[in-house]
Amino acid sequence: MMNTKKFLVSVGSVVTAMTLSAGTAFAGCATDGLPGSMDRPGGFPERALGMVVPYGPAGGSGQIAQAMAQAVTELTGVSINRDHKPGGSGTVGMTAYLATPANGYTVLEHIDDASSAHALDSGRPNPAEDLIPLVISQITFSQIYIRTNEDRYTDWNSFVEWVKAQDGKATIANVSKEGSMERINMKYLTDSTGMKIQQISFDKGAPRYGALAGGQVDALFEQPGDVRKFLDSGTFKPILTLLHSRPGVFADVPSLTDAGFDFEPLLRFRGFYVHKDAPADRVAWLQWAFQKAFCEKSYQDFNESKYMNLIESFRDSDGARELITATIAQYRDVYKQLGMEVK
């Protein structure tokens, strides 16, 4: 059996290498090399496309769905009607999507929750095998934030020292659902530092950010794009980046390597999918449209506003499959370590 640590490092290395190589390979935009137009196979699509979004319109998924729909429409002239089906951490949307006809007229937006759900229960759809990824268009990392005016600790080292002194009474706000990306990354951090910290789970952003701003919790686990306004206004500051390198914008924030950690963090990613049984020529057109739309100015501006340009956010279908497969393997391994029942 493969040594767990070596396995995780190798999986993480794949993801990181892909991220970094993708970042260096595309000096312009990732899909500049694709043709500017593509013949519609048999006239497809003859009507507007549908997009099932398993989350509400106001959150991160709702926003990326709106931005991608707009970019595809700008590129192809084809309208996309979004159908939000929130609930069950994306399960409701996924189930509703799988019940739609596999004719290419309906696509699905989903996030890495679909991968973690499959990792925990193989009865749930595997986004890399049961669906065809059209594009992954947002990949981001997490950070630990504190209030800028905090005086009990000011950086990562002093934070860890302070948390240890609280003997389990310190708190951090995140989305700590069972088996979530946040909980796994926090496990890595607490195991590596030996600190005990109480995770407070807030499923909505506003109460989560309000909890830190109002002093209800001591720190926040989040992705930079989601708290950008608090960073720009100087309300929050990051004290640790959960990557092994320092992205330029956060050059003064220690990375995992700087902090002495060798675990590979899990990333957050969002992408678009179509039925695996959809006609191949239609899938090819959709792949072109969604991948090319990634480089539309409106979409690039959107990603930049969300700090989604700090590491390479693009994966084509093959890249997406590799990322999803590696992520599922990493989740499964950690679930087993945690003693969770993996079906």
Added chain:
Amino acid sequence: MDPFSNFITGTVTLFSDPLGILIFFGGVVGGMLFGAIPGVSMLTLAAILLPFTAHLSAEHGIMLFSVIYCTGVYGGAITAILFNIPGAPENAPTAFDGYPMTRKGQAGKAVGAAVMCSAIGGTVSAIIMMAATAPIANWAISAFGPPEIFALVFFGLAVAATVGAKTLWKGWLSILLGLIIAVVGMDPVGGIERYDFNMPYLLAGIHFIPTILGFFAVSEIFVQAERKATGVYEAPKLSVNFPTLSELIAHKFAVFRSIVIGFFCGILPGIGATLAAFMGYNEAVRWSKDPSEFGKGKLEGVISSETANNAATGAAMIPLLALGLPGGALTAMMVGVFQMHDMEPGPLVFLNSPDLVWVVFAAMFFANLSILFVGFLETKTIINLLRIPFQFLAPLILLLATVGAYAVRGLVIDVVVMFIAGVAGFFLRRSGYSVAGIVLGLILGKIGEQTFAQAMQMLHFEWTGFYDRPIAAFLILAALLTVAGSIYSAFFKKERQ
């Protein structure tokens, strides 16, 4: 510049721009219309308009959404009062007494009170918002964490048993049923799957809009149909008599109390107008000399609910503008409008875009005032729908409710849930149980469970931790005293009588 000068500048900017005026009135009418149609709420309108706001200026885009917010919250009161169909969850408590008033031939009075009180609640809230946005926002997020919000919900539930049920025990059982429905689906903190019976759709829980439509609208159709079949049906008397000034003045304390409650609930991120309306109504019951009158057509019930839910609108803008924290779904969409214009709501907006902030403040102030005028005109016309004979009106209401239930998430199961709730509501009402209590339990239960779990995590699973936090301790003690008081009234006073 002082707030008053800023307000004048914002007003002049708003009304000196023809496009701005057009957008303002479009938002007023659109919010009212979409608010009034069940299922197709102001959120639907906002979601449709969101992409188009990219083509508007930032001032126009944000102003449009804030106007829709004010008038949309009011719009759902009309159908709640006339047909027992709350346009949105925040109008559900309005139906508790509004619809019985319609049955008693006091529809005009109920709608008039809703118009007046929505305008008053929203306008006062807008004025407070203009006067002290930043300090209020900072106080709210510091003073109110999950333990305090849970205590507030517990306080709200404590009085709910007295709403609409024949006996105290049936009131508590009604709430308990609502709480049980609220735990279906993934738990909101740990993501543990519960009571889904291997149906993926149930993982999302029982949505409260189909439930409200079923318990209120569908069960009411069944009740009236039974009356029609047994020959005891009486059509509601048509009345356009608005409440008199003296009636409104007589309820000044209820209005004041609901403004405070609505404003207070509105400034808490993630809470918003729904809790405000329920809390406003509950407090009206708690402070009443005769709580048993509520649920039977008491004007104070409509006044308290509608004042509170509109008072939450201005308040919800405070954490959004001052801190970038949206209070609910519509204010979260407003964040999207800001972002489309390369802006982020938060402290920097006041520094970088004071013109935008004051145009929005002025627009919200005038949107609330416009509820008075447009609302009265609307009332004079829409109330005539009651002239439609029951045999035509009932299928229309069922159709509207079905569309409304399906439109929430585009799921057939929501329609099924609505009809199950309708049938259950029909029998529960006959047996003296309270559908209002069930809905209260469902809505407050979802918020309460989440904040209770978060509070326990924060307090390291020590119950006594609530008593280390003065606001939480006060609210929990007040709730326990309320429960004790209602038990005392139900038993010992009865025995003496």
